[in-house]
Amino acid sequence: MRYRSVRGMHDILPAVIGRWKVVEEKIKELMIRYRYHEIRPPLLEYTELFKRGIGEDSDLVGKEMYTFPDKRGRSLTLRPEATASVIRAYLEHGIYATEPLQKLYYLGPMFRYEKPQKGRSRQFHQYGVEAIGSIDPALDVEVIDIAWALMEELGLSGLSLRLNSIGCQADHKQYRQELKDYFATRLESMCEKCQQRYRTNPLRMLDCKEEQCQVHIQSAPASVDHLCFDCSRHFDRVRDYLAQLNLAYVIDPHLVRGLDYYTRTVFELISSHLGAQDSLLGGGRYDDLVELVGGPSTPAVGFAGGMERLILVLQERKERVDVMARPDLFIAALGDESRPLVISLAQRLRRKDISLDIDYRSRSLRKQMGYANQIKAQHLIVIGPDEIAAGTGRIKDMDSGQERKIPLTAEGIQNAIGK
Ligand code: HAM
Secondary structure, eight states, X not given: OOOOOOTTOOOOOHHHHHHHHHHXXXXXXXXXXXXXXXXXXXXXXXXXXXXXXXXXXXXXXXXXXXEEEOTTSOEEEEOXXXXXXXXHHHHHTTGGGTXXXXXXXXXXXXXXXXXXXXTBOSEEEEEXXXXXXXXXXXXXXXXXXXXXXXXXXTTOOSEEEEEEEOOOHHHHHHXXXXXXXXXXXTGGGSOHHHHHHHHHOGXXXXXXXXXXXXXXXXXXXXXXXXXXXXXXXXXXXXXXXXXXXXOOOEEOTTOOOSSTTOEEEEEEEEETTSTTSOEEEEEEXXXXXXXXXXXXXXXXXXXXXXXXXXXXXXXXXOOOXXXXXXXXXXXXXXXXXXXXXHHHHHHHHHXXXXXXXXXXXXXXXXXXXXXXXXXXXXXXXXXXXXXXXXTXXXXXXXXXXXXXXXXXXXXXXXXXXXX
């Protein structure tokens, strides 16, 4: 029997890792510029954290979590997202005591039991930022600026930023009622899921992609028309700052996002290259989450993006990204008796920061030289009984074809390579 990976969980193979590294390095470098510190929460949390933080009525918590009991019967969940974990860590370790505004970022795998399709898997990776401890609309704009900066610096085009404000809890309540009143007379012609959502969480109805529901959704009331004075002013400021920074956006009056913790600003960055799963990243404010999971009232804003989706878009450009630079050297061994010297030279040179390979498959000298060409080694040395007896060998520069006689020591080879 041949084993296969679990459905919806994919190996990231060496052939594509180059792109991942480019993106990861770019993210890390951006985070230093914007001064976000890395945080690495565990993959498992107590289920209660997500139920409380994300909301039991959300699809994510209701249907998509990998939840199981541990050996003592406590319910654990593989994290479906990281915002709740970051807030848990922020509170558990009192990180805010040192600096009330904490700007954090993370990279790592998340798990959601969703139907796998292009751009959607059950294990996927997110990069995300969370700025915790300020209500300043300039911070909403800073995280949006990070999102745009990343895309620009990766050279991506065909993107649009959808923006909306869903207001505070009091605004939600009013908006929810407004939606219920609006959909009440249309419910019969809407899909079964929407009829269910009408009872549990009418905001979710706005996400429905069914054609029969779309006609009704398009003329549904907009959340921005139900904002209180403070939320409305906050949203005005966000738009002013976005304009000042020349950051493009379109208002999407029905953007509500799938997680229940959002307040005020919500946004998604959409790519026209992705098909149905077109959200490259999404986020917003969540001013009540810290309090909801047991902390003091603390406003916060952030976003997360899917690495796989970013890689998918980058792949369309078809550029090859090699992470392995050309090795400095290949040492070919002629005969078994040369192996001890080859092995020890390889070890000493690698410790001196020289990248090299040797043969581990008892190949003929001709095949070893063919392999040195294949991996594009910059230099080649052949070590056989004659070289060992003389204590000298010849190093060949593979680009120019020139050969030089050198002492067969790590230092001699290192000097010849010029490193
Ligand atoms: P989310 O919208 O659920 O938000 O996920 C953010 C991004 O993760 C999506 O835009 C998408 O790129 C990617 N993603 C989500 N599910 C999948 C999947 N099954 N397969 C592949 N990619 C996926 C959050 O997770 C929030 N925690 C974001 C946030 C941070 N809000 C505030 N701070």
